[in-house]
Amino acid sequence: MTTEIWISQLQENGYRITSARRAVVDTVYGSTHALTPIEVYDKARKKYRALGLVTVYRTLEKLEELHLIQRVHQPIGCQAFISAGIGHQHLLLCQNCGQVEFFDGDDLDSLTKNISRKTGYQIKEHWLQLFGLCVNCK
């Protein structure tokens, strides 16, 4: 059980460990699909019935702040979250089943350098998401 990594991250940053937060962490950590606040709420309430939706919002806020989860941008909407993984990673989303995979895209460095030279921009950050069909769905 490595949800403890997130739990101790919360603790180390001065946040208290509560049943509500454990339920949210247990739900989001290790999910292979991006989850919206409502989805987190529904799933987490199976573990801790008294959980309130407001607390889900507040906990997701903190997890995002600590870079433990990241927002997933999709044509449907941009309210879903998934584990941030370790280091800088890019997302690969299955348009059929919604599964999310990570890949590291260090190959992007040459591209950004090129763009930087061409446009004069000082590039600080980038977002890359690929959409397609996963092995099972294609």
Place this chain on the structure above:
Amino acid sequence: MTTEIWISQLQENGYRITSARRAVVDTVYGSTHALTPIEVYDKARKKYRALGLVTVYRTLEKLEELHLIQRVHQPIGCQAFISAGIGHQHLLLCQNCGQVEFFDGDDLDSLTKNISRKTGYQIKEHWLQLFGLCVNCK
């Protein structure tokens, strides 16, 4: 004045040309910043006072459907729109002044092929956005 390109696109797709739509098109076409519905509303109302916010939403919907504008995803939110440009292009956003530039990223083909080979995904689409400081702001 090339807003007429968008106007005739609307016309050719069976939509009527109205003062409200002209005002929205005039506002969004050629904007160097991504604009939210409210921002479009405020700007467009300087040209056509009777304009309603609902009509802004409905017109943006049609422009997006015709691929004349595209949604811009940002940390703050994903409700802003900007001209779609011609062909597939990627976005470069200035984190300071909000200016948007385009660049074509055909260089991405080798990357997506790589990922496809590694993961088994059949990649259909990709989103790439770069963030940084433009020439004036850095």
Place this chain on the structure above:
DNA sequence: ATATTATTGAAAATCGTTTTCAATAAGTAT
């Protein structure tokens, strides 16, 4: 154990977006 104070859930408030609807105006036929 006790005290302190962050955290909680419920309700209300708020914000952005969508739906409903009768009035209006664009395009078409006359």
Place this chain on the structure above:
DNA sequence: ATACTTATTGAAAACGATTTTCAATAATAT
């Protein structure tokens, strides 16, 4: 030009997601 058909309009209401408020509760330090 005129009349006709029907898409489009703006206002108000409805809606859904998110945020704020607040008194009660529970986690941590003492």
